[in-house]
Amino acid sequence: MNILGKLLPTTIDFITYRSFSMTVPLYHLQKVSRVHVVDNSKLALDGNVYKRMPRIIHCYKKNNNLTRTRLTAGLGDKVLLAIKGQMKKAIIVGCQQRIRKPNVPQFDKNNVVLIDDDGNPIGTRILAPIPAFFRTRGDLAKIAAIATTFV
Protein backbone atom coordinates (compact mmCIF):
# COMPACT_ATOMS: atom_id res chain seq x y z
CA MET A 1 0.00 0.00 0.00
CA ASN A 2 2.83 2.38 0.86
CA ILE A 3 4.72 1.62 -2.35
CA LEU A 4 1.56 2.26 -4.28
CA GLY A 5 1.19 5.55 -2.45
CA LYS A 6 4.64 6.68 -3.54
CA LEU A 7 4.01 5.82 -7.18
CA LEU A 8 0.66 7.60 -7.40
CA PRO A 9 0.18 11.38 -7.25
CA THR A 10 -0.61 13.00 -3.91
CA THR A 11 -4.28 13.66 -4.58
CA ILE A 12 -5.04 9.97 -4.94
CA ASP A 13 -2.82 9.38 -1.94
CA PHE A 14 -5.21 11.49 0.07
CA ILE A 15 -8.21 9.50 -1.12
CA THR A 16 -6.80 6.02 -0.49
CA TYR A 17 -6.24 6.64 3.20
CA ARG A 18 -7.55 9.40 5.40
CA SER A 19 -5.01 11.73 6.84
CA PHE A 20 -7.40 12.97 9.52
CA SER A 21 -9.11 10.89 12.17
CA MET A 22 -12.79 10.80 12.81
CA THR A 23 -14.44 10.16 16.13
CA VAL A 24 -17.95 8.90 16.56
CA PRO A 25 -20.36 11.82 16.94
CA LEU A 26 -20.69 12.44 20.66
CA TYR A 27 -24.23 13.76 21.01
CA HIS A 28 -23.41 15.65 24.17
CA LEU A 29 -25.84 18.33 25.12
CA GLN A 30 -24.08 21.62 25.45
CA LYS A 31 -24.54 25.27 24.61
CA VAL A 32 -26.66 25.92 21.54
CA SER A 33 -27.90 22.34 21.47
CA ARG A 34 -31.43 22.21 20.20
CA VAL A 35 -33.81 20.47 22.48
CA HIS A 36 -37.41 19.20 22.58
CA VAL A 37 -39.61 20.09 25.52
CA VAL A 38 -41.96 17.30 26.61
CA ASP A 39 -44.09 19.20 29.09
CA ASN A 40 -47.72 20.06 28.80
CA SER A 41 -47.15 23.61 30.03
CA LYS A 42 -48.16 26.50 27.83
CA LEU A 43 -44.61 27.71 27.38
CA ALA A 44 -43.53 24.29 26.26
CA LEU A 45 -46.33 23.95 23.71
CA ASP A 46 -45.64 27.39 22.28
CA GLY A 47 -41.89 26.99 22.45
CA ASN A 48 -41.89 23.83 20.36
CA VAL A 49 -43.73 25.57 17.55
CA TYR A 50 -41.83 28.87 17.74
CA LYS A 51 -39.60 30.01 14.86
CA ARG A 52 -36.54 28.77 16.73
CA MET A 53 -36.23 25.49 18.57
CA PRO A 54 -35.57 25.74 22.30
CA ARG A 55 -31.84 25.85 22.87
CA ILE A 56 -29.50 25.27 25.77
CA ILE A 57 -27.64 28.38 26.81
CA HIS A 58 -25.97 27.11 29.92
CA CYS A 59 -25.40 23.84 31.71
CA TYR A 60 -25.42 23.75 35.49
CA LYS A 61 -23.15 20.99 36.58
CA LYS A 62 -21.71 20.54 40.02
CA ASN A 63 -18.48 18.66 39.62
CA ASN A 64 -17.11 19.61 36.29
CA ASN A 65 -13.46 19.56 35.42
CA LEU A 66 -14.30 20.83 32.01
CA THR A 67 -13.62 24.38 30.88
CA ARG A 68 -16.46 26.81 30.53
CA THR A 69 -16.60 26.43 26.81
CA ARG A 70 -17.02 22.68 27.04
CA LEU A 71 -19.76 22.41 29.59
CA THR A 72 -21.86 19.40 28.68
CA ALA A 73 -25.03 18.07 30.13
CA GLY A 74 -26.56 14.65 30.19
CA LEU A 75 -29.52 12.78 31.63
CA GLY A 76 -30.80 14.34 34.82
CA ASP A 77 -28.76 17.55 34.59
CA LYS A 78 -30.14 21.03 34.98
CA VAL A 79 -29.73 23.44 32.09
CA LEU A 80 -30.79 26.92 31.12
CA LEU A 81 -32.92 27.13 27.98
CA ALA A 82 -33.85 29.89 25.63
CA ILE A 83 -37.50 29.37 24.72
CA LYS A 84 -39.57 31.82 22.78
CA GLY A 85 -37.17 34.64 23.61
CA GLN A 86 -37.18 33.88 27.35
CA MET A 87 -34.76 32.10 29.62
CA LYS A 88 -36.02 29.12 31.54
CA LYS A 89 -34.45 26.36 33.54
CA ALA A 90 -35.00 22.78 32.59
CA ILE A 91 -33.91 19.25 33.33
CA ILE A 92 -32.74 16.87 30.67
CA VAL A 93 -35.03 13.89 30.53
CA GLY A 94 -33.91 12.09 27.39
CA CYS A 95 -30.60 12.10 25.62
CA GLN A 96 -29.41 10.89 22.25
CA GLN A 97 -26.06 10.15 23.79
CA ARG A 98 -25.29 6.50 24.29
CA ILE A 99 -24.62 6.01 28.00
CA ARG A 100 -22.90 2.79 28.85
CA LYS A 101 -24.69 2.06 32.07
CA PRO A 102 -27.07 -0.81 32.67
CA ASN A 103 -30.76 -0.09 32.10
CA VAL A 104 -30.18 3.46 30.94
CA PRO A 105 -31.96 3.91 27.63
CA GLN A 106 -31.01 5.98 24.64
CA PHE A 107 -33.62 8.30 23.21
CA ASP A 108 -34.25 9.35 19.65
CA LYS A 109 -34.64 12.96 20.62
CA ASN A 110 -33.16 15.19 23.29
CA ASN A 111 -36.05 15.68 25.69
CA VAL A 112 -36.28 18.30 28.37
CA VAL A 113 -38.76 19.25 31.11
CA LEU A 114 -39.19 22.89 32.19
CA ILE A 115 -38.75 23.75 35.84
CA ASP A 116 -38.83 26.95 37.85
CA ASP A 117 -36.04 28.21 40.09
CA ASP A 118 -37.10 26.02 43.03
CA GLY A 119 -36.94 22.89 40.98
CA ASN A 120 -40.68 22.34 40.63
CA PRO A 121 -41.83 21.40 37.16
CA ILE A 122 -44.07 23.96 35.49
CA GLY A 123 -46.27 21.55 33.60
CA THR A 124 -48.61 18.95 35.06
CA ARG A 125 -47.76 15.99 32.86
CA ILE A 126 -44.80 14.65 30.92
CA LEU A 127 -45.61 13.26 27.54
CA ALA A 128 -42.59 11.04 26.94
CA PRO A 129 -41.12 8.05 28.75
CA ILE A 130 -38.60 8.87 31.44
CA PRO A 131 -35.59 6.85 32.56
CA ALA A 132 -36.33 4.72 35.59
CA PHE A 133 -33.48 6.05 37.73
CA PHE A 134 -35.37 9.34 38.11
CA ARG A 135 -37.42 7.62 40.77
CA THR A 136 -34.45 6.81 42.95
CA ARG A 137 -32.64 10.14 42.74
CA GLY A 138 -33.96 12.59 45.33
CA ASP A 139 -33.54 15.80 43.35
CA LEU A 140 -35.47 14.35 40.39
CA ALA A 141 -38.35 12.97 42.43
CA LYS A 142 -40.63 15.87 41.57
CA ILE A 143 -40.31 15.16 37.90
CA ALA A 144 -40.81 11.45 38.43
CA ALA A 145 -44.02 12.32 40.25
CA ILE A 146 -45.68 13.87 37.20
CA ALA A 147 -44.30 11.33 34.74
CA THR A 148 -46.64 8.96 32.92
CA THR A 149 -44.38 6.14 31.74
CA PHE A 150 -40.97 4.94 32.77
CA VAL A 151 -38.40 3.15 30.70
Place this chain on the structure above:
Amino acid sequence: MKLEICNYSGYKIYPGHGKRVVKIDGKVHIYLNSKCQRSADMRRNPRRVTWTVYYRRKHKKGAAEQEVKKRTRRNIKFQRAITGVTWNEILAKRNQQPEFRKAQRQDAINAAKQAKKTKALQKKAVQSAVLKSGKPVKKPEKIQKNIPKAGPKKGTQR
Protein backbone atom coordinates in the same frame (compact mmCIF):
# COMPACT_ATOMS: atom_id res chain seq x y z
CA MET B 1 -31.22 -10.12 36.89
CA LYS B 2 -34.00 -10.02 34.38
CA LEU B 3 -33.28 -11.54 30.99
CA GLU B 4 -34.56 -9.32 28.24
CA ILE B 5 -35.53 -10.52 24.80
CA CYS B 6 -34.26 -8.64 21.78
CA ASN B 7 -37.11 -6.91 19.97
CA TYR B 8 -35.61 -7.65 16.62
CA SER B 9 -33.95 -11.03 16.69
CA GLY B 10 -35.78 -12.66 19.61
CA TYR B 11 -32.53 -13.67 21.34
CA LYS B 12 -32.03 -13.44 25.08
CA ILE B 13 -30.12 -10.44 26.33
CA TYR B 14 -27.91 -11.13 29.33
CA PRO B 15 -26.83 -8.36 31.70
CA GLY B 16 -24.04 -6.27 30.29
CA HIS B 17 -25.24 -6.67 26.73
CA GLY B 18 -27.73 -4.89 24.61
CA LYS B 19 -29.07 -1.42 24.14
CA ARG B 20 -32.37 0.17 24.96
CA VAL B 21 -33.68 2.83 22.61
CA VAL B 22 -36.73 5.03 23.07
CA LYS B 23 -38.27 6.14 19.80
CA ILE B 24 -39.97 9.45 19.19
CA ASP B 25 -43.43 7.94 19.56
CA GLY B 26 -42.44 6.68 23.00
CA LYS B 27 -42.02 3.02 22.10
CA VAL B 28 -39.12 1.22 23.68
CA HIS B 29 -36.99 -1.16 21.65
CA ILE B 30 -34.44 -3.44 23.18
CA TYR B 31 -31.69 -4.64 20.88
CA LEU B 32 -29.14 -7.34 21.48
CA ASN B 33 -26.40 -5.66 19.48
CA SER B 34 -25.81 -3.10 16.78
CA LYS B 35 -26.51 -5.70 14.10
CA CYS B 36 -30.10 -5.92 15.28
CA GLN B 37 -30.36 -2.19 15.78
CA ARG B 38 -29.06 -1.34 12.35
CA SER B 39 -31.34 -3.88 10.67
CA ALA B 40 -34.26 -2.37 12.50
CA ASP B 41 -33.21 1.12 11.48
CA MET B 42 -32.99 -0.03 7.89
CA ARG B 43 -36.63 -1.08 8.40
CA ARG B 44 -35.86 -4.69 7.58
CA ASN B 45 -38.71 -6.91 8.64
CA PRO B 46 -37.35 -9.51 11.10
CA ARG B 47 -39.80 -12.03 9.69
CA ARG B 48 -37.83 -11.95 6.48
CA VAL B 49 -34.39 -12.00 8.00
CA THR B 50 -33.28 -15.58 8.11
CA TRP B 51 -31.32 -15.74 11.35
CA THR B 52 -33.97 -14.21 13.63
CA VAL B 53 -36.27 -16.21 15.87
CA TYR B 54 -39.32 -14.64 14.25
CA TYR B 55 -38.32 -15.93 10.82
CA ARG B 56 -37.77 -19.41 12.21
CA ARG B 57 -41.11 -19.43 13.92
CA LYS B 58 -42.91 -18.20 10.86
CA HIS B 59 -41.31 -20.77 8.59
CA LYS B 60 -41.55 -23.47 11.29
CA LYS B 61 -37.90 -24.36 11.37
CA GLY B 62 -36.64 -26.88 13.87
CA ALA B 63 -39.07 -26.63 16.75
CA ALA B 64 -42.04 -28.21 14.94
CA GLU B 65 -40.75 -31.79 15.04
CA GLN B 66 -40.47 -31.70 18.81
CA GLU B 67 -44.01 -30.42 19.15
CA VAL B 68 -45.44 -33.12 16.88
CA LYS B 69 -43.79 -35.86 18.91
CA LYS B 70 -45.27 -34.60 22.14
CA ARG B 71 -48.78 -34.23 20.85
CA THR B 72 -49.50 -37.76 19.48
CA ARG B 73 -52.28 -39.22 21.60
CA ARG B 74 -52.65 -42.86 22.22
CA ASN B 75 -56.13 -44.18 21.54
CA ILE B 76 -57.06 -46.38 24.47
CA LYS B 77 -58.86 -49.51 23.43
CA PHE B 78 -61.71 -50.02 25.80
CA GLN B 79 -63.75 -53.21 25.85
CA ARG B 80 -67.36 -52.75 26.77
CA ALA B 81 -70.89 -54.03 26.12
CA ILE B 82 -73.49 -52.42 23.90
CA THR B 83 -77.21 -52.07 24.59
CA GLY B 84 -78.95 -55.30 23.65
CA VAL B 85 -75.87 -57.47 23.71
CA THR B 86 -73.94 -58.20 26.84
CA TRP B 87 -70.18 -58.42 26.93
CA ASN B 88 -70.30 -62.21 27.36
CA GLU B 89 -72.38 -62.60 24.24
CA ILE B 90 -69.94 -60.47 22.28
CA LEU B 91 -67.06 -62.58 23.53
CA ALA B 92 -68.89 -65.80 22.68
CA LYS B 93 -69.50 -64.61 19.16
CA ARG B 94 -65.94 -63.49 18.78
CA ASN B 95 -64.60 -66.79 20.00
CA GLN B 96 -66.66 -69.02 17.70
CA GLN B 97 -64.65 -71.54 15.77
CA PRO B 98 -64.68 -71.41 11.97
CA GLU B 99 -66.08 -74.96 11.76
CA PHE B 100 -68.90 -73.98 14.03
CA ARG B 101 -69.68 -71.00 11.84
CA LYS B 102 -69.59 -73.14 8.71
CA ALA B 103 -71.97 -75.61 10.25
CA GLN B 104 -74.28 -72.75 11.19
CA ARG B 105 -74.19 -71.43 7.65
CA GLN B 106 -75.00 -74.91 6.32
CA ASP B 107 -77.96 -75.13 8.65
CA ALA B 108 -79.17 -71.75 7.53
CA ILE B 109 -78.90 -72.74 3.88
CA ASN B 110 -80.77 -75.99 4.48
CA ALA B 111 -83.49 -74.18 6.36
CA ALA B 112 -83.85 -71.69 3.53
CA LYS B 113 -84.11 -74.49 0.98
CA GLN B 114 -86.73 -76.19 3.05
CA ALA B 115 -88.71 -73.00 3.30
CA LYS B 116 -88.56 -72.54 -0.45
CA LYS B 117 -89.73 -76.06 -1.09
CA THR B 118 -92.69 -75.77 1.22
CA LYS B 119 -93.63 -72.48 -0.39
CA ALA B 120 -93.50 -73.95 -3.86
CA LEU B 121 -95.67 -76.86 -2.75
CA GLN B 122 -98.18 -74.49 -1.19
CA LYS B 123 -98.38 -72.45 -4.35
CA LYS B 124 -98.95 -75.51 -6.46
CA ALA B 125 -101.69 -76.60 -4.15
CA VAL B 126 -103.41 -73.20 -4.39
CA GLN B 127 -103.16 -73.11 -8.16
CA SER B 128 -104.59 -76.58 -8.59
CA ALA B 129 -107.45 -75.63 -6.28
CA VAL B 130 -108.14 -72.57 -8.41
CA LEU B 131 -108.14 -74.54 -11.64
CA LYS B 132 -110.64 -76.95 -10.15
CA SER B 133 -113.01 -74.22 -8.99
CA GLY B 134 -112.65 -71.98 -12.05
CA LYS B 135 -112.49 -68.70 -10.15
CA PRO B 136 -109.96 -66.13 -11.26
CA VAL B 137 -107.18 -65.49 -8.85
CA LYS B 138 -107.52 -62.19 -7.18
CA LYS B 139 -104.83 -59.80 -8.05
CA PRO B 140 -104.09 -57.18 -5.55
CA GLU B 141 -105.86 -53.92 -6.47
CA LYS B 142 -103.92 -50.94 -7.58
CA ILE B 143 -104.45 -48.11 -5.18
CA GLN B 144 -105.26 -44.93 -7.09
CA LYS B 145 -104.05 -41.74 -5.42
CA ASN B 146 -106.15 -38.62 -5.57
CA ILE B 147 -104.05 -36.17 -7.51
CA PRO B 148 -105.77 -32.79 -7.86
CA LYS B 149 -105.73 -31.12 -11.24
CA ALA B 150 -102.78 -28.81 -11.58
CA GLY B 151 -104.12 -25.27 -12.08
CA PRO B 152 -102.09 -22.10 -12.61
CA LYS B 153 -99.33 -22.01 -10.02
CA LYS B 154 -99.79 -19.28 -7.50
CA GLY B 155 -97.03 -16.93 -6.76
CA THR B 156 -94.60 -17.90 -9.48
CA GLN B 157 -95.36 -14.98 -11.81
CA ARG B 158 -93.01 -12.11 -11.31
